[in-house]
Amino acid sequence: MSDLxxxxxxxxxxxxxxxxxxxxRRELGIDDVVKLASNENPYGxxxxxxxxxxxxxxxxxxxxxxRGYELREALAAHHGVPSxxxxxxxxxxxxxxxxxxxxxxxxxxxxxxxxxxxxxxIGSVAxxxxxxxxxxxxxxxxxxxxxxxxxxxxxxxxxxxxxxxxTGGYVTKRELERLLRSLxxxxxxxxxxxxxxxxxxxxxxxATELRHMRERLAILRTFSKAYGLAALRVGYVLGxxxxxxxxxxxxxxxxxxxxxQVAAKAAxxxxxxxxxxxxATVRDRRKLAESLDAAGLRVxxxxxxxxxxxxxxxxRAVYExxxxxxxxxxxxxPPLQSWIRVTVGKPEENERFLHSLERxxxxxxx
Ligand SMILES: Cc1ncc(COP(=O)(O)O)c(C=O)c1O
Numbered sequence: 001m002s003d004l005x006x007x008x009x010x011x012x013x014x015x016x017x018x019x020x021x022x023x024x025r026r027e028l029g030i031d032d033v034v035k036l037a038s039n040e041n042p043y044g045x046x047x048x049x050x051x052x053x054x055x056x057x058x059x060x061x062x063x064x065x066x067r068g069y070e071l072r073e074a075l076a077a078h079h080g081v082p083s084x085x086x087x088x089x090x091x092x093x094x095x096x097x098x099x100x101x102x103x104x105x106x107x108x109x110x111x112x113x114x115x116x117x118x119x120x121x122i123g124s125v126a127x128x129x130x131x132x133x134x135x136x137x138x139x140x141x142x143x144x145x146x147x148x149x150x151x152x153x154x155x156x157x158x159x160x161x162x163x164x165x166x167t168g169g170y171v172t173k174r175e176l177e178r179l180l181r182s183l184x185x186x187x188x189x190x191x192x193x194x195x196x197x198x199x200x201x202x203x204x205x206x207a208t209e210l211r212h213m214r215e216r217l218a219i220l221r222t223f224s225k226a227y228g229l230a231a232l233r234v235g236y237v238l239g240x241x242x243x244x245x246x247x248x249x250x251x252x253x254x255x256x257x258x259x260x261q262v263a264a265k266a267a268x269x270x271x272x273x274x275x276x277x278x279x280a281t282v283r284d285r286r287k288l289a290e291s292l293d294a295a296g297l298r299v300x301x302x303x304x305x306x307x308x309x310x311x312x313x314x315x316r317a318v319y320e321x322x323x324x325x326x327x328x329x330x331x332x333x334p335p336l337q338s339w340i341r342v343t344v345g346k347p348e349e350n351e352r353f354l355h356s357l358e359r360x361x362x363x364x365x366x
Contacts, residue, residue: 008125008126008128009125009126011125012122012125012126015118015119015122017038018035018037018038018328018330019035019037019323019328020035021033021035021328024323024326024328028323028324028326030324030326032326033326033327033328034326034327034328034345034349034352034353035328035343036327036328036329036342036343036344036345036349036350036353037328037329037330037343038230038330038343039165039194039195039225039304039305039306039343040224040225040228040230040343041225041226041227041228041230041277041281041305042281042343042344042345042346042349043228043276043277043280043281043346044228045227045228045229045263045266045267045273046227046228046266046267046269046270046273046274047270047273048266048267048269048270048273049228049229049263049266049267049270051266052262052263052265052266053259053262053263053266056258056262058258058259058262059258060258062258063253063254064254064256064257064258064260064261065258065261066253066254068088068256068261069083070261070265071088071234071256071261071264071265071268072086072088072236074265074268074269075236075268078268079208079238081238082241084241084244084245085238085239085240085241085244086236086237086238086244087236087237087239087244087247087248087251088234088235088236088255088256088261089234089235089236089237089251089255089256090233090234090235090252090255090256090260091222091224091233091234091235092192092194092220092221092222092224092235092236092237093119093235094233094235094255095220095235095236095237095247096117096119096120096123096159096190096192096220097119097122097123097126098247098250098251099123099157099188099190099218099237099247100123100124100126100127100129100157101123101126101127101250102246102247102249102250103156103157103188103246104124104127104129104156104157105127105128106127106128106129107128107129107130107154108129108130108154108155108156108157109129109130109131109132109152109154109155109156109157110124110129110130110131110132110155110156110157110158110159111131111132111134111147111150111151111155111157111158111159112124112131112132112133112134112158112159112160113133113134113135113136113142113147113159113160113161113164114133114134114135114136115136115166115167115332115333115335115336116133116159116161116164116165116166117159117161117164117165117192117194120159120161121133124157129156129157130154132150132152134146134147134150135335136167136169139169140167140169140300140308141167141169141170142160142162142164142169142170142171142175144171144175144176144178144179144182147160147179148179148182148183151183151184151187155184155186155187156186156187156188157187157188157190158183158187158188158189158190159190159192160176160179160189160190160191160192161192161194162176162191162192162193162196162199162207163195163196163198163199163204163302163303163304164304165194165195165304165306166306166308166330166332166336166341167300167302167308168300168301168302168303168304168306168307168308169300169301169302169303170199170201170204170303172201172203172204172205173203173204173205173209173210174203176191176205176207176210177210177213180207180210180213180214180217181213181214183214183216185215185216186216187216188216188217188218188243189214189216189217189218190218190220191207191217191218191219191220192220193206193207193208193219193220193221194220194221194222194224194225195225195226195303195304195305196221197225197226197274197278198225198226198278198281198282198285198303198304198305199303199304200282200303201303204303206219207219208238211238215240216243217239217240218237218238218239218243219237219238219239220235220236220237221235221236221237221238222234222235222236223235223260223263223264223267223268225305226274226277226278226281226305227264227267227268227274228267228277229260229263229264229267232257232259232260232263232264233256233257233260234256234260234261234263234264281305281344284344284345284346284347284350285302285305285307285344287347287350288307288342288344288350288353288354289301289302289307291350291354292307292309292354295354295357295358297309297310297311297312298310298312300339305343305344306341306342306343306344307341307342307344308332308336308339308340308341309339309340309341309342310338310339311338311339311340311357311361312338313338313361314337314338315331315332315336315337315338315339315340316331316337318331318340318357318360318361319331319340321360322340322353322356322357322360325356325359325360326356327352327353327356327357329341329342329343329353330342
């Protein structure tokens, strides 16, 4: 083992992203690949994004606007908040890391659920925080009491992915209110709403509606999912002016590129496109879940643009067999070793996945 990295970094294993399509093409020589592994939007961004990029006088030799003035103004109008309450990030991923670095220091404690988005743990470990990863209950839902019970006098940060990646479960409005109200004042509640656009349960509420309940609240949003701009890396935090001021103390200058800023503003401006692609995905999420259910498999009810399904065999082997079929999904770590997560794609992609899965499970090596 190398002694080059700091000891606490050696405790980390690199985040394993969804396999890129080209990698599978190179590795297995399969041309016809379907990627349903990274919860991207198969319909892509609004056509207005390409128009805006063409129309902008891109000066590639210049640094981007360091404060993202136009995008922040557009977001401020969209959310009905002052732009001082918004901080842009190179994807919301960067902001998770930044939050850990700005609001907690070595020895402080963080709380998050497990399984959930791995970057809460990575950000905590990198900052030498102690943490409690709170297990999901049997129904794969967060339990607010379990999260609250994990809070100690040293807890500085609490992360909730709502809806949760990878389970698709969510915290209801009432439960989220209870969490925001019951957390000790010193704790910063970080509500990660990467999939909020896909949540349609009647008792779901975005944290943006509950901001009056808690001052120490950071709401994370991204343009990578429903807005279809994963390639450009744009996310943002909505929080108090003071919270944004503190984030800016450490935020790398020019962290969001010019193309990302222009594209995100245009994408935000085309809400009808967003609605159309979200509606298609929500409809196909239901169909996909119904088909898997009809095949006798247990499916976790999802409020995201993905579905978690129990294949009742080692998920890693099923994942690998699906790769040979040209279908990329995601295998899960403990305690979900028999589950795979599949992003809701276009109807024909979902069909391809279903047929491949049927073949793989029938002829399974495992
Ligand atoms: C819950 C959650 N939060 C944040 C992210 C990071 O998204 P990005 O950095 O692309 O904004 C993801 C990506 O998969 C996610 O699932």
